[in-house]
Amino acid sequence: MKVAVIGTGAVGQAMSKKFLELGHKVFMGTRDPQQSMNRKDSDQWGTPGIGAWIEDHPQVQLKSFKESVKSGSDLIIFAMNGMAALDVLKKIGSEILGDKLMIDISNPLDFSQGFPPTLSVCNTESLGEQIQEAFPKLKVVKALNTLSHPLMGNPGAIEGDHNLFICGNDAAAKEKVTGLLGDFDGKRKTSSI
Template sequence: MNIAVLGTGVVGQALADRLSGLGHQVFMGTRNVADSLAKTEADRMGNPPIGTWLKEHPKVQLVTFKEAVDKGGKLIVFAMNGQVAKECLHAVGEQLLNGKILIDISNPLDFSKGFPPTLFVSNTESLSEQIQNQYPTLKVVKTLNTMSNPVMVNPKLIEGDHSVFVSGNDTAAKAKVTDLLKSFGWEERNILDLGDITTARGTEMILPLWLRLYSKFQTPFFNFSIKRAQL
């Protein structure tokens, strides 16, 4: 299957690597291909620049946002900072987004006042809802935004059962995304469909807690596990 991954950072790289390894043709989208390839410095976490990463992943093609969505079939993974979501999708254009599935793994984090960040959308709306409302024919599915990228693509990094949440208005789109999650190694019993896209408010607002747990543990290798009493 052809898949577009929008974003060249560590999250985009993790998703593109996993999808490519599963046999999908991945088109990685960026604002400007030449500018992205010109970067030579590792990021603040020590991850390689995208040009170096692409040499190690020759099956992944780096193209513009618009080209990635055009070539990427029916499935788009948005793997960028939530603050640039609308700018990125505007660059793609409504016509190309029409009828496609957007897996939104971003969060509305505002680092303008330092760490820990605040949420620039919360309580009465979510970033995913804003995207869905702006592009009503796009099938937005929120998932994977409540964990670090290594856990997203390899849940077995954490022993035992732990949870991934799914939100979206379109039942068929959520089923398609659920199948993809299963291919990553997520067990069906741990994939929790919360309901329509408004439920993304809850998962986006988990991030302040996640960030404080990260500060406490000094590792990203943890996740939330939802347990229910057997009454």
């Protein structure tokens, strides 16, 4: 499968690594690939700069947001801060997003008032709903956003049964995502809403 991972931070790196391990072709999307390749230093949490990470994972192709989605035509993973979701997806464009399947891992974290962040969208509406409304053909499935990035691709790090919430308005898309996530370790149980 060809997978476009939108985002180059800790979550994007974790998802790209996992899909590589599962034998998929991965295209990672960023605003400016050349500028991103120059980022080598780790951030304050120890996440490697994407330039250094790509050097260690040369199978991943770093492209612009739009080009990564064109290349990763089977599945999109949105792995950025949710505050940027609508803007980034609009830049990619409805015609390119089409009716593709997208796993939205993002949370709309608002750091404008410092730490800890608040949610910019909550209670009566969700970011997933906003994305679905803006791109009605896109098959948006919200998943993994309740986990920290080290667990997303390595659920076996916690013993026992695993439960994940899978949300979206397309039953077939949710079933496909459930199957993909089951491949991560074969032990996950999911609840669709």
